[in-house]
Amino acid sequence: MQNLEMKKEFKTIAELLPKNVSVLDVGCGDGSLMNLLIKEKNIKARGLEIKQEYVKKCISRGLSVIEGDAETELHQFPDQSFDFVILSQTLQAFYNPEQVLKDLLRIGKSAIVSIPNFGYWKVRTSLLVFGKMPVTKTLPNSWYNTPNLHMCTIKDLFNFCLDKNIKINKIVGLNENKTSEIKKSNLEIKNLFSKIGIFWLG
Numbered sequence: 001m002q003n004l005e006m007k008k009e010f011k012t013i014a015e016l017l018p019k020n021v022s023v024l025d026v027g028c029g030d031g032s033l034m035n036l037l038i039k040e041k042n043i044k045a046r047g048l049e050i051k052q053e054y055v056k057k058c059i060s061r062g063l064s065v066i067e068g069d070a071e072t073e074l075h076q077f078p079d080q081s082f083d084f085v086i087l088s089q090t091l092q093a094f095y096n097p098e099q100v101l102k103d104l105l106r107i108g109k110s111a112i113v114s115i116p117n118f119g120y121w122k123v124r125t126s127l128l129v130f131g132k133m134p135v136t137k138t139l140p141n142s143w144y145n146t147p148n149l150h151m152c153t154i155k156d157l158f159n160f161c162l163d164k165n166i167k168i169n170k171i172v173g174l175n176e177n178k179t180s181e182i183k184k185s186n187l188e189i190k191n192l193f194s195k196i197g198i199f200w201l202g
Helices: 003-016 030-040 052-060 070-076 097-106 123-132 154-163 184-193
Strands: 024-028 045-047 064-069 082-088 106-116 168-175 178-181 198-201
Touching: 003 030, 003 168, 003 198, 024 030, 030 045, 030 106, 045 052, 045 070, 045 184, 052 064, 052 184, 070 097, 082 097, 097 106, 097 198, 106 154, 106 168, 123 184, 154 168, 168 184
Parallel strands: 024 045, 024 082, 045 064, 082 106
Antiparallel strands: 106 198, 168 178, 168 198
16 A cells, blocks of 8 residues: 555656656556556556566556566667656666666656655764664665665755756655755755655756
């Protein structure tokens, strides 16, 4: 069952998207986001998922999903073949996140990328006070079994986009059940108090 934060994240992503567009959901899991987008925005959605059990579940729900590893197979998608490409809380798990972002922005006219924010105050406090890697709702694994290879903060991804001349259309910070827009003027404070950052790029 989806937790409330995931549901809110998906709702926020849905609010960013216009109706009747085409979407590729990279790492689509059980298809919950795709299902929401189809129902609420009449979106033509396709998914890419590495886990076979999730692919089977998606297909059983009538969703168009193919099995594959985004790290090695995104290059097979033609340029500008979707209006939007979505990557939900998966960027940090790739060996080469920079190349993945390039592929997302090549395949889609725009990309929606969400990340668990390593700059969130509870994460900082855990490191400072307890001196160990934090375990939270958005970072539920211990250091030795986490799939996360490249943890970053909202500020890190913001600066990366500036350095690489990637256009940022909008950033939304998510904390518990509340959302707020993040801009350069409030970046420091939002980086401290947002659990999740949702970037609309390109």
